[in-house]
Amino acid sequence: xxxxxxxxxxxxxxxxxxxxxxxxxxxxxxxxxxxxxxxxxxxxxxxxxxxxxxxxxxxxxxxxxxxxxxxxxxxxxxxxxxxxxxxxxxxxxxxxxxxxxxxxxxxxxxxxxxxxxxxxxxxxxxxxxxxxxxxxxxxxxxxxxxxxxxxxxxxxxxxxxxxxxxxxxxxxxxxxxxxxxxxxxxxxxxxxxxxxxxxxxxxxxxxxxxxxxxxxxxxxxxxxxxxxxxxxxxxxxxxxxxxxxxxxxxxxxxxxxxxxxxxxxxxxxxxxxxxxxxxxxxxxxxxxxxxxxxxxxxxxxxxxxxxxxxxxxxxxxxxxxxxxxxxxxxxxxxxxxxxxxxxxxxxxxxxxxxxxxxxxxxxxxxxxxxxxxxxxxxxxxxxxxxxxxxxxxxxxxxxxxxxxxxxxxxxxxxxxxxxxxxxxxxxxxxxxxxxxxxxxxxxxxxxxxxxxxxxxxxxxxxxxxxxxxxxxxxxxxxxxxxxxxxxxxxxxxxxxxxxxxxxxxxxxxxxxxxxxxxxxxxxxxxxxxxxxxxxxxxxxxxxxxxxxxxxxxxxxxxxxxxxxxxxxxxxxxxxxxxxxxxxxxxxxxxxxxxxxxxxxxxxxxxxxxxxxxxxxxxxxxxxxxxxxxxxxxxxxxxxxxxxxxxxxxxxxxxxxxxxxxxxxxxxxxxxxxxxxxxxxxxxxxxxxxxxxxxxxxxxxxxxxxxxxxxxxxxxxxxxxxxxxxxxxxxxxxxxxxxxxxxxxxxxxxxxxxxxxx
Amino acid sequence: xxxxxxxxxxxxxxxxxxxxxxxxxxxxxxxxxxxxxxxxxxxxxxxxxxxxxxxxxxxxxxxxxxxxxxxxxxxxxxxxxxxxxxxxxxxxxxxxxxxxxxxxxxxxxxxxxxxxxxxxxxxxxxxxxxxxxxxxxxxxxxxxxxxxxxxxxxxxxxxxxxxxxxxxxxxxxxxxxxxxxxxxxxxxxxxxxxxxxxxxxxxxxxxxxxxxxxxxxxxx
Numbered sequence: 001x002x003x004x005x006x007x008x009x010x011x012x013x014x015x016x017x018x019x020x021x022x023x024x025x026x027x028x029x030x031x032x033x034x035x036x037x038x039x040x041x042x043x044x045x046x047x048x049x050x051x052x053x054x055x056x057x058x059x060x061x062x063x064x065x066x067x068x069x070x071x072x073x074x075x076x077x078x079x080x081x082x083x084x085x086x087x088x089x090x091x092x093x094x095x096x097x098x099x100x101x102x103x104x105x106x107x108x109x110x111x112x113x114x115x116x117x118x119x120x121x122x123x124x125x126x127x128x129x130x131x132x133x134x135x136x137x138x139x140x141x142x143x144x145x146x147x148x149x150x151x152x153x154x155x156x157x158x159x160x161x162x163x164x165x166x167x168x169x170x171x172x173x174x175x176x177x178x179x180x181x182x183x184x185x186x187x188x189x190x191x192x193x194x195x196x197x198x199x200x201x202x203x204x205x206x207x208x209x210x211x212x213x214x215x216x217x218x219x220x221x222x223x224x225x226x227x228x229x230x231x232x233x234x235x236x237x238x239x240x241x242x243x244x245x246x247x248x249x250x251x252x253x254x255x256x257x258x259x260x261x262x263x264x265x266x267x268x269x270x271x272x273x274x275x276x277x278x279x280x281x282x283x284x285x286x287x288x289x290x291x292x293x294x295x296x297x298x299x300x301x302x303x304x305x306x307x308x309x310x311x312x313x314x315x316x317x318x319x320x321x322x323x324x325x326x327x328x329x330x331x332x333x334x335x336x337x338x339x340x341x342x343x344x345x346x347x348x349x350x351x352x353x354x355x356x357x358x359x360x361x362x363x364x365x366x367x368x369x370x371x372x373x374x375x376x377x378x379x380x381x382x383x384x385x386x387x388x389x390x391x392x393x394x395x396x397x398x399x400x401x402x403x404x405x406x407x408x409x410x411x412x413x414x415x416x417x418x419x420x421x422x423x424x425x426x427x428x429x430x431x432x433x434x435x436x437x438x439x440x441x442x443x444x445x446x447x448x449x450x451x452x453x454x455x456x457x458x459x460x461x462x463x464x465x466x467x468x469x470x471x472x473x474x475x476x477x478x479x480x481x482x483x484x485x486x487x488x489x490x491x492x493x494x495x496x497x498x499x500x501x502x503x504x505x506x507x508x509x510x511x512x513x514x515x516x517x518x519x520x521x522x523x524x525x526x527x528x529x530x531x532x533x534x535x536x537x538x539x540x541x542x543x544x545x546x547x548x549x550x551x552x553x554x555x556x557x558x559x560x561x562x563x564x565x566x567x568x569x570x571x572x573x574x575x576x577x578x579x580x581x582x583x584x585x586x587x588x589x590x591x592x593x594x595x596x597x598x599x600x601x602x603x604x605x606x607x608x609x610x611x612x613x614x615x616x617x618x619x620x621x622x623x624x625x626x627x628x629x630x631x632x633x634x635x636x637x638x639x640x641x642x643x644x645x646x647x648x649x650x651x652x653x654x655x656x657x658x659x660x661x662x663x664x665x666x667x668x669x670x671x672x673x674x675x676x677x678x679x680x681x682x683x684x685x686x687x688x689x690x691x692x693x694x695x696x697x698x699x700x701x702x703x704x705x706x707x708x709x710x711x712x713x714x715x716x717x718x719x720x721x722x723x724x725x726x727x728x729x730x731x732x733x734x735x736x737x738x739x740x741x742x743x744x745x746x747x748x749x750x751x752x753x754x755x756x757x
Numbered sequence: 758x759x760x761x762x763x764x765x766x767x768x769x770x771x772x773x774x775x776x777x778x779x780x781x782x783x784x785x786x787x788x789x790x791x792x793x794x795x796x797x798x799x800x801x802x803x804x805x806x807x808x809x810x811x812x813x814x815x816x817x818x819x820x821x822x823x824x825x826x827x828x829x830x831x832x833x834x835x836x837x838x839x840x841x842x843x844x845x846x847x848x849x850x851x852x853x854x855x856x857x858x859x860x861x862x863x864x865x866x867x868x869x870x871x872x873x874x875x876x877x878x879x880x881x882x883x884x885x886x887x888x889x890x891x892x893x894x895x896x897x898x899x900x901x902x903x904x905x906x907x908x909x910x911x912x913x914x915x916x917x918x919x920x921x922x923x924x925x926x927x928x929x930x931x932x933x934x935x936x937x938x939x940x941x942x943x944x945x946x947x948x949x950x951x952x953x954x955x956x957x958x959x960x961x962x963x964x965x966x967x968x969x970x971x972x973x974x975x976x977x
Contacts, residue, residue: 479907479918480862480905480906480907480918480919480920480965481905482860482862482905507860507900507901508860508901508903509901510901510903510922510961510963511860511862511901511903511905511920511922575862575864669857669858672858673858673860692810696807696810696811696814697857699803699806699807700807700811700857701857701858703803703804703807703857704856704857704858705858
């Protein structure tokens, strides 16, 4: 009965209030008639209900908001598509997005589908588009500013600063010379020569820091010396160029150099204010609010308002809002983690939604049709030539002068020549100010495209020409290193494996490398988002610093963790794979799930319990079975750690069963050499005594390092000796034997490292 | 009188006692001496045994190398497999110079299914110069010293990489030096024309050598 009570009540109420509404509606009609007859209802003018609907639909379609929304949809889709194409051919997607903008503009879409273009981009809608794209740019410049690490510039100064400043002054000068030669034909009427020349100069000397940084990252040179130099130089370039641009804008707006001095003075006051008032304030806000991990809404609000105020201030002063946005980004608190979190928050919307609008807005103003004869194309060629000579050769020359190799110098030149979207920003400002006319604007857009486009191929060419000994060194020294890969799923185990790796390699600084591999199960990563990696890797990295161990980190997401680990190990030319017997191999694997071997069975504690006979022991322990999987598929030597509070590796015990176990001595050698460990070898089946190879190997070690290795007969030891050791090293076959025979040793066993050769 | 006698007796007793103690001490001494000698011998024996074994072991490897030199290297070309076996022996021989704890890494990566592995395509003793140099010039006494040798055959390329730590000191003038490297280059040039690449670079006190030979499509 109670079941239906609610339904009955619900229906009754709907019926009752429905009736009341209907009644009020009907009564209201009388009010209409009473009021007056001049209310023209839609019905009077209409030619039928369906036509009504069509009309209102038409009306809605032309509504500014609807137009804007359909524009955004088109733009984002087209931009993504072009970006994707260019990514496929190995170019930065930015170029694709810029080209998408031009394609949607009068140069292509407008000239081939004029009606459609007029419907999609009506002139009166451009204002909306402009403002939205401006907001996008403000956010974008904020991100660009944040990506700059001022500390790096301060610390790495000299070389990079020289390169950076020379790489501005040379193209700037050339740009002014170019302006001198084309001023009479191409300057818009009424524009002073100084403004025109300064603008061409600044347009020539721009480097797109974001594009450059991305290229450097994609080519994997950001961690090399070259990478740091070029990134620092580009960052310094960015700051310098934007300061000059602010000055240029001030001069252009004020009309003459002298009157611009007031604006520049104001701008300097603004910069000082930002540096010495706002920056400490922001830092305190960030410090007090949290540990820098979680950004609360109010925190974000404070920073965004600072951004807008700053942009507003610079716009009012007369040096463009973008400078203010850039400045705010640059003075954000130094904590890179905090910045990263903030960048991620802003970047997605700014880059995927707003930035394409800017490209299209630029594209709509770019009329390729204006460049319609050979002479104009020649001038375009000249502009490109000047730009490339100035920036490419200028920075290469500077780099060579400060002592870079030819190859690195040319690479720096090629990278600095990337102008990308920063150039477009500058050009748009120039166009808005009326310093550039449509023709020059179009030419310069082409120049920006060409110089950005040529970066990748020219680096390839440079690499090909100088396929130098540098690479050979890197290749050789990498190949010849003793490379340890350890894979972990939880940080506690990661630390233990790191300790092991360290003990096996710490004295071979130049000749070993340790890589930490973290494979996240892909269903887990969704919940954890981006900080999964940091959360798990950071404690291990901290431990590395404590141990003074250099370590490379690798992070992967996979639905099949076990296979992923095996693939990395097999394909990466590693010499040793270390895994933990617990989660990292078994948890969440397909096989594990199929067979029901999840943590409840394959859990190190359970294995130990079984081993110590606290639980029943089966003929085939799951450990054997699953380890079989890894050992079967990994083609490199593999060590599996069963951790029992491993904290130091000073004493090691190695039982030797057969002569095949001789390879364990190699690891003993490494432990002794690198970690000064003391090794006790148990000659279980009297193999050592009868095998000259093993016997001599041990004896020779004893000769050079007495008191670090000894051979003991199993009769002479009590089982307790095991619990006094830090680690037992054993081959996988012997381990199986130990378990099969239910050896009494297992009772007191310390942490175990099981090797498969 | 009695006192004197007592005195005398006491002295006698004392002397006796002293004598006894002395003899006991002597006994102990001879015992230790007797024990010390064989122990010393045992230690020395250990070393000699070790040396003897190592000598035998090295001679054995040397015999293998001699076999190779006698019976294989007369041909213009040998199989990569034989050359690899030779390199292994050669490295073992050179180990006699090194401490057993020395950081020596040698790695051989040969695909068993590679058709070229058992074809006579490789010039004999092509790897000897680079490997020998590593052992000759490695600064084996310095703390972070190492020698690392890797040989591989993959996709028709024979690749040998050798790196070792070298001393910062400028090389001393020796009567017979500086020929090997040059002759290797000439030999490669003669045998493989431009289908090889040989690089030798020193960086941060580490000497790196890299040899890559293209073995596809036979030889010249």
